[in-house]
Amino acid sequence: MKIKGVVSAGKEARVYWGKGGDGKDLAIKIFLTSSAEFRKSIWKYIQGDPRFENIKNVSTHKLMSIWAKKEYSNLKKMYNADISVPRPICVYRNVLVMEFLGEEGVRAPLLKEVYRFQHPDEEKSRRYFSTLIKNVYKMYWYAGLVHGDLSEYNVMIFRETPYIIDVSQAVRIEHPNAHQFLRRDLSNLIRFFSEEIGIDLPSVEEIYRVIISNEMGKIEEL
Numbered sequence: 001m002k003i004k005g006v007v008s009a010g011k012e013a014r015v016y017w018g019k020g021g022d023g024k025d026l027a028i029k030i031f032l033t034s035s036a037e038f039r040k041s042i043w044k045y046i047q048g049d050p051r052f053e054n055i056k057n058v059s060t061h062k063l064m065s066i067w068a069k070k071e072y073s074n075l076k077k078m079y080n081a082d083i084s085v086p087r088p089i090c091v092y093r094n095v096l097v098m099e100f101l102g103e104e105g106v107r108a109p110l111l112k113e114v115y116r117f118q119h120p121d122e123e124k125s126r127r128y129f130s131t132l133i134k135n136v137y138k139m140y141w142y143a144g145l146v147h148g149d150l151s152e153y154n155v156m157i158f159r160e161t162p163y164i165i166d167v168s169q170a171v172r173i174e175h176p177n178a179h180q181f182l183r184r185d186l187s188n189l190i191r192f193f194s195e196e197i198g199i200d201l202p203s204v205e206e207i208y209r210v211i212i213s214n215e216m217g218k219i220e221e222l
């Protein structure tokens with residue numbers, strides 16, 4: 001595996017473009033630091049999750065490894081549930097390797113960015129929205145997870161398909177805050193597509209009901 005360039009240098013994680021032994025493009029996400037602020041912010045995702053007990057006393061490095069492993073395991077569950085996420089490849093310590101979304105080292109645009117450079121028409125926008133809602137539905141019913149930080153900044157448009165990224169904080173549906181996170185995820189998507197893109201959409205509550213009542217048929221109608 002070779003690292004070829006930097007894709008994104010965020011505060012808590014850095015994403016690189018690399019190539020595997022077979023010449024395939026890879027995205028390599030390295031979890032770096034955990035500020036006190038970050039520790040506080042992830043606490044609500046970890047609390048109540050039996051997979052991550054006793055997290056208070058672990059070192060920063062260990063916490064980053066746990067976080068990378070958590071993103072990998074969430075990605076795997078989502079990928080296996082036929083949700084559009086980058087294919088997970090492997091995880092080692094604080095490094096997560098996954099499929100690269102983009103061409104020749106140039107990453108695909110975020111949902112937020114795609115409207116700046118291209119001008120998807122209403123039909124395409126509706127298709128993006130309904131694909132995302134179907135993915136949220138599958139995430140809930142087939143992967144047993146709620147993303148928890150879904151917005152136009154954590155969706156990439158790759159080959160005309162919306163891909164959901166940044167799933168380290170996703171929680172199981174039994175988590176005490178899962179339904180609050182689900183409502184917030186839906187509200188972010190609805191706000192973006194209605195207020196910024198200008199398409200007419202049902203309310204958060206309506207879509208939330210359709211999802212949790214397990215009626216895939218109604219999802220198709222949205």
Ligand SMILES: Nc1ncnc2c1ncn2[C@@H]1O[C@H](COP(=O)(O)OP(=O)(O)OP(=O)(O)O)[C@@H](O)[C@H]1O
Pocket residue numbers: 007008009010011012013015027029086098099100101102107108110153154165166167
């Ligand atoms: N599989 C991928 N292929 C290509 N680019 C990716 C991939 N995953 C992430 N990226 C790019 O890296 C950025 C950061 O990734 P991600 O959202 O997972 O991390 P983050 O912790 O939110 O970092 P930040 O704080 O910088 O947003 C994304 O906005 C996207 O531009």
Ligand SMILES: [Mg+2]
Pocket residue numbers: 153154166
């Ligand atoms: Mg992100």
